[in-house]
Amino acid sequence: MLAYCTISSMENWCVRMAEAKLQNSSKKPAKKPDWIRVRVPAGGSAQGIYSETKDIIHKLKLNTVCEEAACPNIGECWSQKHATVMIMGDTCTRACAFCNIKTGVPNALNPHEPENLAQAIGELKLNHVVITSVDRDDLPDGGAEHFAQCITALRKRAPKTTIEVLTPDFLRKEDCVAVVVKARPDVYNHNIETVPRLYKSIRPGARYFNSLHLLKTVKELDPSIFTKSGIMVGLGESKEEVLQVMDDLRSAEVDFMTIGQYLQPTPNHAPVDRFVTPEEFEYYARQAKAKGFLMVASTPLTRSSYHAGDDFAQMKKARDELLAEGK
Numbered sequence: 001m002l003a004y005c006t007i008s009s010m011e012n013w014c015v016r017m018a019e020a021k022l023q024n025s026s027k028k029p030a031k032k033p034d035w036i037r038v039r040v041p042a043g044g045s046a047q048g049i050y051s052e053t054k055d056i057i058h059k060l061k062l063n064t065v066c067e068e069a070a071c072p073n074i075g076e077c078w079s080q081k082h083a084t085v086m087i088m089g090d091t092c093t094r095a096c097a098f099c100n101i102k103t104g105v106p107n108a109l110n111p112h113e114p115e116n117l118a119q120a121i122g123e124l125k126l127n128h129v130v131i132t133s134v135d136r137d138d139l140p141d142g143g144a145e146h147f148a149q150c151i152t153a154l155r156k157r158a159p160k161t162t163i164e165v166l167t168p169d170f171l172r173k174e175d176c177v178a179v180v181v182k183a184r185p186d187v188y189n190h191n192i193e194t195v196p197r198l199y200k201s202i203r204p205g206a207r208y209f210n211s212l213h214l215l216k217t218v219k220e221l222d223p224s225i226f227t228k229s230g231i232m233v234g235l236g237e238s239k240e241e242v243l244q245v246m247d248d249l250r251s252a253e254v255d256f257m258t259i260g261q262y263l264q265p266t267p268n269h270a271p272v273d274r275f276v277t278p279e280e281f282e283y284y285a286r287q288a289k290a291k292g293f294l295m296v297a298s299t300p301l302t303r304s305s306y307h308a309g310d311d312f313a314q315m316k317k318a319r320d321e322l323l324a325e326g327k
Helices: 007-022 044-059 074-078 112-123 144-156 176-182 195-202 208-221 237-251 278-290 310-323
Strands: 083-089 127-134 162-166 188-191 225-233 256-259 297-298
Touching: 007 176, 083 112, 083 144, 083 195, 112 144, 112 297, 127 144, 127 225, 127 310, 162 310, 176 208, 195 208, 195 237, 208 237, 225 237, 225 278, 237 256, 237 278, 256 278, 278 297, 297 310
Parallel strands: 083 127, 127 162, 162 188, 188 225, 225 256, 256 297
Antiparallel strands: none
């Protein structure tokens, strides 16, 4: 029987998780190499579209992972009317050592958020939308029903928009994945984030094999839904460990893998162990393709929802071609 966490227990949990994050901090952020370059909209139509996107999101009081997590690609994405909406507030119940989203006791869910989200996507006229969230360990279902309500509202308001969800792991919350799957997103994304050896220091509130099980469950419940997962590199992992994660994801029938460079958001976050070269990213892309992923995105600035719409179209085309070949 699931039950709500008490405020005092949640506060204690947040404190412990925040302390875990600080133990991984570095006071001297590593200098970025030349190949880490971020595009910034510089006047003209790009600047105008960026401002329009920002105004719509702020007018409807929507949170985005673009802002909350300090994504390096925000300028490029918003200037193309691409945004990743973050539902269920801006406060997370965990404190992963890589993440810039604030930790604390979240507010109650906004019952109007699904409709506000649908309105925003309608105004932005998006072909593809990514919906993610903070971790909500304080809720009995981790927010699964809220995800489902957002998908349903979007289907009514923008039936031609394809929907990608990037959900938490719903750790210790039974049957929650099924609630989201039943709402039938086009893509179900859940990030592994790093190799299992680094979970204790980088993702202490999560469990590697729980995340693998979640991804496998999605495919078992509805094989037509594309599944997606990603990791960051440059945290201290080895090449062999990255290749093993690829094998683990393929064993869970994951369709799409993303690999990107970890960038330290602040000195209070886990330090960058090294900057992975573009050549190594290309090596990972070749290996992932060879292992059978329908789609692979592996570059220094790759993020989970970066170019998500274009990638979805390519992934769908790849699967259609395989089906036509009878594979």
